Amino acid sequence: MNLASNLERWAAQRPSHPVVVFEGRRVSYAELDAAASRLAHALRAHGVVAGDRVALFLPNIPEYLVAWYAAQKLGAITVSINAIFRTAEVEYLLVDSGSKVVFTVGELAQFVPRERCPALGHLVVCEGEAPAGAATLAQWSEGRDTQLTGVDCAADAPASLLYSSGTTGFPKGVTLTQSNIATNIATAAACSGYRSDDRLAAFLPLFHVYGQNYIMNAAVLAGATLVLFRRFVPDQVLEAIGRERVTMFFGVPTIFIGLLSMDLSKYDLSSIRYEMSAAATMPEEISRRWTERFGRRVYEGYGLTECSPFACYNDLVEHRFGSVGRAVEGFELAIFDEADREVPRGQWGEIVIRGPGVMKGYWNRPQDTAQALRGGWLHSGDIGRMDDDGYVFIVDRVKDMINVSGFKVWPAEVEQYLYKLPQVQEVAVYGAPHPEKGEQVVVAVVPKPGQSITGGTVIDYCRANIAAYKVPARV
Template sequence: MNVASIFSDMPGDRPCLLFESAVSSYAEVRAAAAGVRARLEAEGVGRGDFVALILPNGPDFVTGYLGVLSLGAVAVCINPMLAAAEIAFILADSGCRLALAEGEVAGWLSLSGLRVVDAGAPGGGGPWSVEDVPDAHPAAIVYSSGTSGRPKGVMLSHGNVAFTARSKVRYMGVTGADRLLLFLPLHHCFGQNAILLPGLFAGACVVLQRRFDRAAVLRSLRADGVTMVFGVPTTFLALEGRIAPADCPAVRYWFSAAAPLPLEVEERWQRHMGLPIHQGYGQTECSPFATYNHAHSLRRGKVGTAIDGVELRIVDPVDGRELPPGEAGEVVLRGPNVMLGYLNRPDDTARAIRQGWLHTGDIGRLDAEGYLSVEDRLTDLIIVGGRNVYPAEVENALYAHPAVAEAAVYGVADPFLGEEVWANVVLKPGAGVGAQELEALCRSSLAAYKVPTAFAFVDALPRNPTGKILKRELRAAAARPSAQDPAGREPGAAPGVGLETWVRDWLGRHLNLSPDAIERDRAFAEYGLDSVLGVALARDLAAPLGRPVDLTVVWEASTLAGLLARLRETGAASAGACAVPAAT
């Protein structure tokens, strides 16, 4: 079936999207998607053509996605916050015919010569119609960072996507009366396939937000009748202690995925809120739903059993031998959720899918009842606030500096983000470079959440007898209580430097902006400061202030003026050069 056909029979007067206080009915969303389809057809787009969706969260992404799929074309979903070089690589790798984009992104894409269609332009497209395609026809390509340092396009079929949406509806119990809160990025498989499409398949209303903003989330929970909430572990850490059952009277369901949820957080949430945080397991390569921790027999600390239609095994990562319950090994799975493969990468596909089994690269174990716990990774993948970072991609950026002889990038456990990115660097003899210069180099070509938060300059990297860098040793050393932060941590303010100047410089460096361009009353989010960078700024503020601050203070304040005022109110700023000036 064509996934877009889900709209064909939905009652037109039923609310479909709630976005910034505006409600769009299923009939209105159908009409807008038909308009996108008509504009694409006028550009010559047809069955099998690749169309880039470089759009932020909003109704335009939803109607653009459905308009593309209705033609039998393929939606190539790209994070609009990626660096220009990263977007350019994906466009070239996928061979997109044109892009659906808006704002500044649409402007520079047009200048680059790519044909751009305004996703939000008004215009009727006639009656809603859908091209019939087989289940194996590609529906969407979602890019994830590759082990070689180049992003890989995960090809998901209409069958993959429909299977996941139906399974989610069944296991989560979604009905047409539900309101699903969606602030996770729609360009990501989680937002698309595990929240948006299940909501639409059930005829529910999707309460859509641009991004995670704690204050906006709390307002919505109180005012919008939200019944189901989906997040990553960082979401629940950010809400914990600031929410009570009375703040979300209609919520009946909480769900976390994309990264391990600490058991302590899971247990505290259950005690305080009276409802569990449900969990599942999957990857983009399996659409991304493979296991579910069932409400009728919830197991804390586990991610559930295989969903119907999916087979799950634990195998020896060396010889592929299936292991008995209780033994740790690589998680492998097969079923209608497994991707078609990686776009233009047959060798990578062959390594990932062997004899029909997807090798996940995750280490886990099954208990006697078939419940899965995920404990480690075979790969060196880093997960920062639910976002994947492959070290090789960051290392490639570091190797672009002429002073760098070797680089090893690895993840270090972080109680708020799950992990943060650290880098150990060996310099060439006689060469010199500072942490800030390497940071700036990375920021010029990588999305902000991929940039190392700390650099250590070392004489050598640990290796095994075959010469492979032992990143497990680097992670273990960083986890030891006696371990010191690498030398590249954010420095304190220089004598005589005010805190406002320090914050402006920090924002300018991390967002590739002139410090003078930061307006005191403009929301940080408008400059591209996401939740991961917000935590990083809060953590780094400890240096000029001489004491730690609440890691959520940047989200609470939301503007430069608000941040300075909040720090002054809490007495976090010390007297002297770094005293917080009064807002003007």
């Protein structure tokens, strides 16, 4: 198997159909496959073989797809690097992964410390000027053959490294296999109902597992079109939705919160048929407001980089506000206590996951892998509960818990209540040291435009609605 086969199939069946629309450019499936093939030939000529690591230190540009699929055609392992990282962070990922090639853009090339990355042989610039000693993508690709069928890879062969900090320490390379990604994107496309005539707004970063697998790779599997943006700039994205007739909108909770505070009447959003939120917990109140305003629910998904990422969906049959849904096909979720025993339904504990998307392990970290996958379950580090019908409700991250005199306070729970205040646009609850209690609850509030709210109002509201130990000490 080979993940590039999805691109190759659509290049043969619908060669002129656009796969990417970006800043006035339209790239067809045939053009993308030809560009990826040329680059794959170049990679092979420069010594890259199956199993080698190829790093992508790139923003959201079409060349991201070219480099990703070129590496996949050879059975190489793509290494995704956050485009806002700087020298020390980039060095750590390149050295840890042993990447042989890094693709980047001119403005980011300065943050690649080639002299301190022993395995790194080549720096290739995909946009902008190349520094001394580097090549451009055009130079590498020029004159190469436009045909290269992906090599046959084993189902458990590593395909992608996406770095996750998890709950502790330096980032760890989450090793996702061919099968992990192939099965997960198929489930994603089925749950979200992707069609080949769909146009997906793709402004979430492609270096992140949500953007890379749930959006980019699942769209290519379905033969759909990515309307690609470098980042989320509201006016640019909203205007493009009407111009390009975007049908599917993927965001994170902060984006939906921001849009709810805007006057959207001047934008043509009539083409959108589907919205989804993931990567962070959607406050129940925000989800309800969106549905009341637009008449459509925001679908929600849950998972981790370590499970490719999709494990839970709300929902193909019955949507429940406040939940991230039920396990998707092939996955199981359970709630464990601190001794790794399953707790009764309705009680909170750590969410654990098993299924076809769960990672092969952490790159070169057998002890961390054994700890995360102990007992045959992926331990998420997220605290949640499950109702009698299997719907999962996120409480918070283990590491985010605030310990107030021995009482556990979960920030997300307090935030859910605060979002009910009509003046509140955004809120963040966190812990601060306290000499006697250990920690105390602190709240930061952003009021809606044109409104104001005092700290006293927030504290009084909390005193009337939640237990005393959860009430913020200051705002």
